[in-house]
Amino acid sequence: MTIPPNHPSIPAPRVGLLLVNLGTPDEANPQAVKRYLAEFLSDRRVVEIPALAWQPILRGIILNTRPKKSAHAYSQVWTDAGSPLAAITRAQAAALADAWPGVTVDWAMRYGNPAIGDRLAALKDAGCDRILIAPLYPQYCAATTATANDKAFATLAGMRWQPAIRTLPPYHDDPTYIAALADSVRQSLTALDFEPQALMASFHGMPSRTLDLGDPYHCQCQKTARLLGEALGRELTVTFQSRFGRAKWLGPATDATLTEFPGRGVTRVAIVAPGFSADCLETLEELAIRGRESFLAAGGAQFAYLPCLNDSEIGIEMLRDILSRELAGWIGAQ
Template sequence: MRQTKTGILLANLGTPDAPTPAAVKRYLRQFLSDKRVVDVSSLLWWPLLRGVILPLRAPRVAKLYQAIWMEEGSPLMVYSRRQQQALAARLPEVPVALGMSYGSPSLESAVDQLLACNVDHIVVLPLYPQYSCSTAAAVWDELARIFAARRRLPGLTFIRDYADDDGYIAALVDRVRESFARHGEPDLLLLSYHGIPQRYADEGDDYPQRCRDTTRELVSALGIAPEKVMMSFQSRFGREPWLTPYTDETLKMLGEKGVGHIQVMCPGFAADCLETLEEIAVQNRDLFLAAGGKKYEYIPALNAGPAHIEMMLKLVGPHLRR
């Protein structure tokens, strides 16, 4: 039997190269030009994007990135690199590459890196626990574009998602219990997932169900009363309806109702980034406290924690061919 050499491609969304308006503008232009992300007519969208949204949004978003930027770079990139390095250390004979759908390192550069190692099979692990057409499918699209012009194709294994994977749920449970031990058990645990337009779900995207799957399994594994857990959706953009309930409105409502202590986790983010470290840990905390809440903690993403790397190993392990 012919031997097959396998490589692993870790994929995530991406991040600006620097916390500057110019770098943020470049990144947002690529991100918001993807039809998987914004699927309105290009004739309508592109003039609005380039003439209004980017000039206004880039300077404001750059300031938010400046507030969370780490000494090593963007948090998303720092934690993604650590994940890649930790997984590679556990699989010394298997090349592990990191690619981003937008920005650098690109998915194409990651594919080239693996092919340069003479792999003939690639296991693609998009680090989106819950499938969505706007995330995992965008990775699929870009890989199809990359290979469309190539004569020789490697074998591909595409891990669609892992919303209810036992290792993933166990890693989340560890994170929650660490937070409860440090800060005390809250009155409510809020699970905030990134939102998508409601229309995408109506047209067949099963993302909301995959979020519910994660929530169900996590609540069961934690063994806490279901009424002490809520699920919401954050980071909406534009004017059309997105998945509800909205995280910011939910936190405001909870503060006004007299819920004193809340802890918030974002199970859909494999690595901490702007949407967790600034939107959830800062903006939404301020919103909850201003509405009357007393105590608020953000539970960090799994990042490059040992349980997260162990989960990745178990996900890719059955697909490795040596």
Template sequence: MNKVDNLSPAKLGVLLVNLGTPDTPTPKDVKQFLKQFLSDPRVVDLNPWIWKPILNGIILNTRPKAVAKLYESIWWPEGSPLMVISERQREALSAILKARHGSDIPVELGMSYGNPSLSSGIDKLVAQGVERLVVLPLYPQYSCSTVAPVFDAIASDYKGRRNYPETRFSKEYFEHPAYIAALAGSVRRHWQDKGQGDCLLMSFHGVPLRYVTEGDPYQRQCQRTAELLAAALGLTESQWRLCFQSKFGKEEWLTPATDALLESLPGKGVKRVDILCPAFAVDCLETLEEISIGGKESFIEAGGEDYHFIPCLNEDEAHMQLLADLVDQQAAGWLKS
């Protein structure tokens, strides 16, 4: 029998996780994606006896065609922006980790909904000999509707494996200094190129207010991110606003709502706004269509004159260095520096 001293060090791998996207901007693929997404009780936690007839009988028969058109308006020749950018992030993170540690550290993508699935990402890592895994969800602020489903899915996947990697899970990074610095850097570069507007809007994805009253820390973490970013940029209270987008359904959601705020600002003398989406690590439908296109229409129609969308951090160098920092933080004791 081999001695313990002859055992090789366990190999580290990284699963980079985001929400996901339809495979194509067609009603068929959008319907399949929405069905998986909206069937997750972490996303919609209504009584299934009430929700499933609404989802299967109404929403999935009426929404896919309209949503497919929205996806079509932002689709790139290479594919879904979220997938194209995610693949660039995967490659960049792998290169940074290799440069830092002198050896290949496999990085694979896994999406909570759609393809590639979380299980397929784990399969690829295990096939490369990974025995220690860092799961890195790209959600700076924790919510029970985004980060928690990743944990659920990983645990569910492991139930079907005879053996699984020793796993560490990054939960949140809403106030990480490198995250705030990366956001501030992106805003400053935008101002240098386009000039500074009257107000900087920080639009976060919304959640039902009930989630927060039941213990979700998301709202508090968004507020903290916004305050830290405003401080890093030297903004006064009148120069920035926090708001929440993407409301779905009739339940009360976090406010102020981004669309309502955009419609109200011109009447208060704010004629130029800059807007970014700090809760999104990758540009996607909610940023490219809802904010960059739809937000501009709302603001201009309400009397605004100048509207500037600041892209997500995407594969920005400072952002990728932050993600490598998060991996190193979780892998403490697993890697030589």
């Protein structure tokens, strides 16, 4: 077949890798937070209430009250490079950029910028005819992993020439992930100037009905904590954070547990967040700042938040190992 004049050239094929995390506002101000929350809380995977009932509440109440409070929270953890979640995800992608010959590594946010659709299109335009979409959620939940994949698939639906797609499965019990968590926690505990009486594993909360509807999230969180505890040789107290609204949520609640501990004689606590691949508002503000304040106010004496794997050497080696397995058969096949 003769290619007609001015026909766009076809770039040499490559493999694409798109790291995906939850999202963030573009700035730490009420206007940007309102835009972000409008997108986030309009996702039917996130809020499983009929739109006719939910949207008036969202538009009439929540988006007129919550952005100012959330913007203040973001301002407490904002960095020169932007939000911690975006900055760390960008750094993770940069650290993996040269990990595999012939692989183009990019990153995106499910809500906010850079958008999944834009980055998938950019990878396709760069010649990536095979793309691994990697939602960086160790434990699977419809409100996290599934909605990231939904957004990617919606982009593919609009493409004439679709790349081949793989998606990263949950890695909650992967030995490499558990070993990396254990090594990171040991390093953090060694650096403390006190010995915690309790080590907490705080996971992002989900409504209890998600368990009844079939999400494996609660079970996978429990398994992660059990395996991490076995690797560390100590028991972990498992809790769930970030409750929202009046529905019953998975428990026990992180904030309630922290305020109850001193009354039970536990005055030295360290807390880790194994469900987060990167530190963000929920870890740096909710746990490290507000969690500390509530624990000390309740009579606690010493508190430590242990950082996520982030773009640490341990964390990047873990991602490289897990992602290499998912890229197997594609690397070097071009």
